[in-house]
Amino acid sequence: MSTNNFPLRSRLRALTDLAVTGLTILATVVVVTPLVAIFAYLVYKGASSLNLAFFTQIPKPVGVAGGGMANAIAGSAILLAVASAIGVPIGIGGGIFLAEFGRGTKLANAVRFTADVLNGVPSIVMGLAIYALIVVPQKHFSALSGGVALGIMMIPTVCRTTEEMLLMVPHAVREAALGLGVPNWRSVLSITVKTASPGIITGCMLAFARVAGETAPLLFTALGNDFWSSSLNQPIAALPLQIYVYAISPYDDWHRLAWAGALVLIVLIVLAVSLVRYVTSRGVLKGAS
């Protein structure tokens, strides 16, 4: 009798397959929708205010037409460079320690716990802390303090993803290196870290993209600046700060500039991340995993 059931069960199976496939497609759409919607809305609201002046001029006073965010774009670049110079090496170094040299030690557990707590510290608190530690003793706001605040915020993400990625490198690969008489430190740096590098770079990019849009830690540190400044010792403009100031202002043309700024911020982050991905993927060989 079981042969009689076969067509029915087979149809049921095909239906289940169809239903599950449909659900996963639906889930994908739900995941992608917010991003597409936000981006479309930004283009709709901001694209019309974008022109050459936006990228070349500094802000004009209220009521004066035109003006741009050139100083904020440059300021964000400087802040992020400082932040990456702090967050990336310390984060990767910490991750290497956690995964390779300190595994199972009390110090490693303490470091891991600290990184996780640091990751949970609200960004406004980070801004206040840096204000107290750097801005107050220096007696002025500065690009440096803003970069430090963002850099410290990058550390836990970079550190923990580096650790996770290193732990994913198969034990066999480490053994292969040790079996060749390669000293452990050399094996870690040249083999394990290299093998994990695509994942580590992804972690750095995640951290970078996250702090690129941070406003709160900059309020008491970089402060913002309506004029050109490239000095690390002076207050500096940043795109998120500029967007914040323009968005809460009562002026319509500033609102439009804020939308344009938001659009530019997102596009620049995507560009920076894509650029890094492109540069780092050029050396990858056929069939490398």
Added chain:
Amino acid sequence: MGVGIEVTNLNAWYGANHTLQDINLNIPASHATALIGPSGCGKSTFVRCLNRMHETNPIARVTGSVRIGDLDIYAEAKPVEIRRRVGMVFQRPNPFPTMSIYDNVAAGLKLNGYKNRRSLDEIVENSLRNSALWDEVKDDLKKKSGASLSGGQQQRLCIARALAVDPEVLLMDEPASALDPVSTSKIEDLIFQLKAQYTIVIVTHNMQQAARVAEKTGFFLNGRMVEFDSTHKIFTNPSDKRTEDYITGRFG
């Protein structure tokens, strides 16, 4: 040229687990020696003691002495020095996944600071020829990753990588157990050729393989070496009842 290995009162532990007990044997130079025995009998631990890989596990411990040539590897040398003289090929092919074929072979030399580019090319070619892989990869040396090769090719790549540092001894821990029969026979042919130059110690689950490639065979059981003799004697007329039971398939 290969050198002989003299093992005296070797004991090894993983934590509280006494995995090797009082092993004594002499492995002849420039021959292939096979180690057989059921899973968990200690034969892998034994070969890992011959290049001090055993102690890379933090809970592992070793006592006794191993002389490779005239060097007591536990008393007179650092682990990294030993491992350059005693190459190892693992059960699963483990090429460095991000490196090209060329860099995989050159890895042992490069990572130990060897810089002469011209002779590096030569060493890479010779090692790949010695591992019978040269003809299959010579056009893709720097283009393809080691991980893009088939399993059998990867294992021969790992052999080339081990040969490139010019070891005296080659340890092979079930080098063909993850491979198909064609790749397996290539590896066996290779062992046959290589044993003229290197002292080879091969752990295997495959008794025919031991019979085909090795002059000497040791039978391990429960952390002890039950019998060590010429391969012919072990497979035709073993002295110990347990060896006979094992090779006739009564257990294991």
